[in-house]
Amino acid sequence: MTVLRALIRKDINVYLHDRRAVILSFALPAALTLFFGLAFSGSKRAAEAPKIPTLVVDDDRTPGSQRLAAALAADPTLAAKPAARDEARDAVKDGRFGVAVVIPAGFAATTAAALGGAAARAQLEFIYDPSSPFSLQIAEGVVHGLVVRALAPDVSKERLEACASLAEPYRAERRPAAGGETYDGAAHAVGGMAVQFILMGAIENAVAILTDRQRGLWRRLRAAPLSRATLLASKIISGALLALLVLGFLLVFGRVTLGVRVQGSGLGLLLVGVSFALLASSVGVLVSTLGKTPQATRSVGIFVVLIAVMLGGAWFPSFLFPAWLQPITRLFPSRWAVDGFDAMTWRGLDVSAAIFPAAGMLGAAAIFAALAAWRFKWEE
Amino acid sequence: MLEAHGLRKRFGTLVAVDDVSFSAAAGTCVGLLGPNGAGKTTTVSMVAGILRPDAGEVRIDGGAIQGDSDPRKRRLGLVPQEIALYDELTAEQNLRFFGALYDLAPEPLARAVGEALKLVGLADRGRDRVKTFSGGMKRRLNLAAATLHDPDLLILDEPTVGVDPQSRTSIFDNLEALKARGKAILYTTHYMEEAERLCDRIVIMDHGKVVANDTLRGLSARMPARRLLRVELAAPGDGWLAELGSRPGVESASLADGVLTVGLTDLGLSGEILAWLAGRGLAIEHVATEKADLEGIFLALTGRELRDT
Numbered sequence: 159m160t161v162l163r164a165l166i167r168k169d170i171n172v173y174l175h176d177r178r179a180v181i182l183s184f185a186l187p188a189a190l191t192l193f194f195g196l197a198f199s200g201s202k203r204a205a206e207a208p209k210i211p212t213l214v215v216d217d218d219r220t221p222g223s224q225r226l227a228a229a230l231a232a233d234p235t236l237a238a239k240p241a242a243r244d245e246a247r248d249a250v251k252d253g254r255f256g257v258a259v260v261i262p263a264g265f266a267a268t269t270a271a272a273l274g275g276a277a278a279r280a281q282l283e284f285i286y287d288p289s290s291p292f293s294l295q296i297a298e299g300v301v302h303g304l305v306v307r308a309l310a311p312d313v314s315k316e317r318l319e320a321c322a323s324l325a326e327p328y329r330a331e332r333r334p335a336a337g338g339e340t341y342d343g344a345a346h347a348v349g350g351m352a353v354q355f356i357l358m359g360a361i362e363n364a365v366a367i368l369t370d371r372q373r374g375l376w377r378r379l380r381a382a383p384l385s386r387a388t389l390l391a392s393k394i395i396s397g398a399l400l401a402l403l404v405l406g407f408l409l410v411f412g413r414v415t416l417g418v419r420v421q422g423s424g425l426g427l428l429l430v431g432v433s434f435a436l437l438a439s440s441v442g443v444l445v446s447t448l449g450k451t452p453q454a455t456r457s458v459g460i461f462v463v464l465i466a467v468m469l470g471g472a473w474f475p476s477f478l479f480p481a482w483l484q485p486i487t488r489l490f491p492s493r494w495a496v497d498g499f500d501a502m503t504w505r506g507l508d509v510s511a512a513i514f515p516a517a518g519m520l521g522a523a524a525i526f527a528a529l530a531a532w533r534f535k536w537e538e
Numbered sequence: 539m540l541e542a543h544g545l546r547k548r549f550g551t552l553v554a555v556d557d558v559s560f561s562a563a564a565g566t567c568v569g570l571l572g573p574n575g576a577g578k579t580t581t582v583s584m585v586a587g588i589l590r591p592d593a594g595e596v597r598i599d600g601g602a603i604q605g606d607s608d609p610r611k612r613r614l615g616l617v618p619q620e621i622a623l624y625d626e627l628t629a630e631q632n633l634r635f636f637g638a639l640y641d642l643a644p645e646p647l648a649r650a651v652g653e654a655l656k657l658v659g660l661a662d663r664g665r666d667r668v669k670t671f672s673g674g675m676k677r678r679l680n681l682a683a684a685t686l687h688d689p690d691l692l693i694l695d696e697p698t699v700g701v702d703p704q705s706r707t708s709i710f711d712n713l714e715a716l717k718a719r720g721k722a723i724l725y726t727t728h729y730m731e732e733a734e735r736l737c738d739r740i741v742i743m744d745h746g747k748v749v750a751n752d753t754l755r756g757l758s759a760r761m762p763a764r765r766l767l768r769v770e771l772a773a774p775g776d777g778w779l780a781e782l783g784s785r786p787g788v789e790s791a792s793l794a795d796g797v798l799t800v801g802l803t804d805l806g807l808s809g810e811i812l813a814w815l816a817g818r819g820l821a822i823e824h825v826a827t828e829k830a831d832l833e834g835i836f837l838a839l840t841g842r843e844l845r846d847t
Contacts, residue, residue, distance in 0.1 A: 209587045373621075375621060375622045377616065377624040378589070380588040381614060381615075382611060382639040382640060383606070383608060383609055383641075385606045388607070395777070
């Protein structure tokens with residue numbers, strides 16, 4: 159019994175002194191549980207139910223259309239704001255808004271006439287984000303209910319009662335903001351997995367740097383006429399090239415197995431890919447300067463990568479996140495990368511849509527590289 | 539070729555190297571000898587430009603190394619204590635990489651790789667991955683990697699640790715060949731027989747300081763005793779060592795782990811010493827005599843066995 163007790167006590171002691179094991183067993187599952195719990199506990203957080211980010215373009219500018227716009231702004235299901243047509247299209251195109259409702263000129267008069275029995279129908283335009291089809295459906299439902307109420311003052315009470323059964327006093331035209339007609343989960347998966355595994359590769363790069371140092375390889379490098387700047391640059395560039403290799407492989411694999419196509423700009427995709435590869439590589443070098451041992455660095459690095467890819471929307475499209483989480487995820491460079499890949503693949507956007515995420519990632523890469531250079535301990 | 543003057547390095551409160559000076563001329567081998575922790579690796583790290591000394595300087599042909607990418611580093615080749623090779627790569631790929639660090643053009647590099655592999659007897663294993671090599675083969679390749687750019691000074695930090703006798707002999711042959719080609723060699727070891735075989739001059743270090751710097755012949759000549767009597771005692775007790783040391787013909791006397799080592803001017807005095815010990819009631823278990831060697835020199839200089847840590 160004493161031996162058994164001693165063995166058990168020893169096992170527990172050894173386990174508790176192994177920081178990596180403790181992190182993997184407790185901290186990581188706790189963090190993941192917290193993330194999923196907070197992100198997908200909508201049923202218990204009714205007060206914070208997400209509103210559909212909506213833009214209302216009033217090209218009619220009549221009392222009827224203004225009442226409709228005001229009713230949309232006041233609706234608790236939507237977070238509606240007024241906007242000009244071009245501004246609305248761009249905002250939906252880059253995913254900041256799920257849908258834009260365009261009230262064309264003459265809409266109120268034509269629709270009021272339709273309610274009065276006329277045959278003509280005005281056309282109400284819905285510009286929507288293909289990644290967020292449910293936003294379109296909800297917005298359509300809300301608009302349908304509000305049109306009659308908003309235009310009621312322009313129609314006699316008798317006609318209103320008579321046309322109660324009139325299903326559609328206007329025609330709805332649904333128009334995707336850009337590119338593909340619908341969200342392409344396969345294309346998103348290619349981008350998401352590229353982000354995840356390139357970041358994982360960056361952590362492995364960090365581990366390799368620390369292992370080289372541990373194995374004495376750096377003594378040989380230090381003895382050569384080699385500056386720290388050259389060494390750091392070589393690590394960042396080699397890491398970035400490997401990252402691009404992974405990205406290229408996944409794009410080809412996605413094309414062959416899932417039919418994923420680059421519907422947007424090829425140049426934009428290259429820009430996003432190179433920026434993200436440099437970002438990931440800089441992260442890897444920075445992690446190597448912070449880590450003490452390869453083992454500890456790997457476990458902490460994987461933890462950080464999992465959080466970054468989840469919040470970046472690499473696993474699930476970010477539109478599934480609750481409203482309170484959305485602004486937080488936009489702070490993560492992994493989100494910029496996922497959004498950039500989405501924009502260039504299934505969203506089918508042009509190169510201009512790649513500039514913002516690429517600039518953000520290059521800026522972050524520069525900051526991480528500078529931090530790595532500052533922290534880098536070249537001497538033994 | 540190499541001059542080290544007043545090198546000093548401190549790590550926190552520990553002074554690892556304190557006022558160490560020595561030099562090495564072309565075509566000679568200088569041995570840095572001392573137990574683990576004596577400061578040998580710190581010293582070679584400063585010589586190789588890996589560590590910046592807190593004080594003192596290293597000069598290569600009169601010029602000090604300035605900065606990480608100083609071209610003077612091309613004149614040095616370091617064989618680190620660790621097997622600093624990429625296991626995943628072949629022997630040739632490793633050598634090509636380390637040669638490229640010295641800006642060798644493709645053709646001279648290919649020639650240097652072939653010559654280096656030939657030098658260490660691995661010409662037929664160049665395309666094999668290093669992870670398939672034995673420990674001795676890795677050690678030889680470790681040496682080859684430092685010779686690619688034809689350095690004038692080769693710095694070897696305990697290059698034979700864990701090596702089988704055959705590979706050790708091979709490494710010695712390689713080093714003697716390099717020395718014959720005019721290379722200066724700085725060789726750290728705690729193996730006496732290596733220093734005795736290879737080195738023209740020996741710098742003995744202990745606790746970060748140089749305790750002797752001379753040729754082997756010079757060190758032997760400086761020894762207070764050239765003849766040693768070793769006596770294994772059953773129960774040495776204490777209070778008699780100083781008296782023994784003051785006896786006529788006794789030049790040194792030390793006791794470690796029950797073994798009494800007595801330096802004598804003449805081994806003919808051995809019987810007299812043994813009788814004196816027996817007269818003190820000390821039980822003698824084993825007796826041996828030997829000529830002074832480097833081990834004895836180290837013991838005499840530091841009062842410690844060389845393999846003490």
